[in-house]
Each structure stands twice: as structure tokens, then as C-alpha cells.
Amino acid sequence: MRGLLLTVMLVLFSTMHAQQVVVKNTIYQLEGEIIIKEGKDVTDALSPDEKKLIFKKRDRQLKAERKAKKTKQKLEKQQKKAEKIQKKTEKQIKKREKAHLKLQKAETTYFELIKKYEAQTKKGKLSLEDSKKWKNRIEKAKKKYENAKNKL
Numbered sequence: 001m002r003g004l005l006l007t008v009m010l011v012l013f014s015t016m017h018a019q020q021v022v023v024k025n026t027i028y029q030l031e032g033e034i035i036i037k038e039g040k041d042v043t044d045a046l047s048p049d050e051k052k053l054i055f056k057k058r059d060r061q062l063k064a065e066r067k068a069k070k071t072k073q074k075l076e077k078q079q080k081k082a083e084k085i086q087k088k089t090e091k092q093i094k095k096r097e098k099a100h101l102k103l104q105k106a107e108t109t110y111f112e113l114i115k116k117y118e119a120q121t122k123k124g125k126l127s128l129e130d131s132k133k134w135k136n137r138i139e140k141a142k143k144k145y146e147n148a149k150n151k152l
Helices: 002-016 048-123 128-151
Strands: 019-023 026-031 034-037
Touching: 019 048, 026 048, 048 128
Parallel strands: none
Antiparallel strands: 019 026, 026 034
16 A cells, blocks of 8 residues: 555656756647746647657657556565565575574483483493383483474
């Protein structure tokens, strides 16, 4: 809505404001339907063909300006879209890196617990109760490891 309002205001301003047109190496200023040359109104002095040529030239300039503006807006929109996609991609990369780090941590924790448990059982230092605690810890670590693996 705001863009539409701006466009309407720009069109009104550009038509109300004097525009310069160069025809046959002569600079004319157009204010609505009035043609000015070197500060003097020459609308009546020009032939209908010259007037038509000047107005046609103005219309082409206005059309080119509108087209340039639309192209600029389109490019800005594409740039915003590309930036949004880039942000999304960067976010996904960070998420994957974080998941990878979590997997590494879970993996090392899991295998270290297994090593410690096996070392303790070889030495015969574990009671039945301690053995159950170790198995629970190992099972929890295994679940974390598998969850992290699945997320990747």
C-alpha cells in the first residue's frame, strides 16, 4: 500500500514538475501542457507537429523512467530474497555443525563410559549395585549418542 502511494505521488510530482526534453538540440521545459524555451512560453509559436514530437519525447522519457524504477524495485526484491535464502542456508549450516559437535561429544562420552566400566569389571571393583548404575549411565549415553546420530 505504501509503495503504491509513493508511486502515485511520484507520478503526480513528475507530471506537475517541469520536465526537460531535448529535441533537435533544443532544450524545452514542459509544465503540464505548456512548453517553455529559455524561460519563455513557446506553446503557441510551435507547429502542431513540433508539439506532438515534444510531447511524444516526454512520454517516452516518462515511460523509460517508470520502467527503470520497476526494474530497480524488481532487482531490490530479488536481492532481498537472495539475502533471505543466504541467511536460511547459514542457519542450516550452523545447525548441522552444532549437531555434529553434539554427536562427537555423545560418542566420546559413550565410549569412555564403556572403557571405564570394562576396566572396573576387569579389576573386580564393582559391586552388583555399582554395576547396575554403570549400565544405566551407559544406556543413557547410548541413547544420547543414537539421538545425535539420527539428527544428522
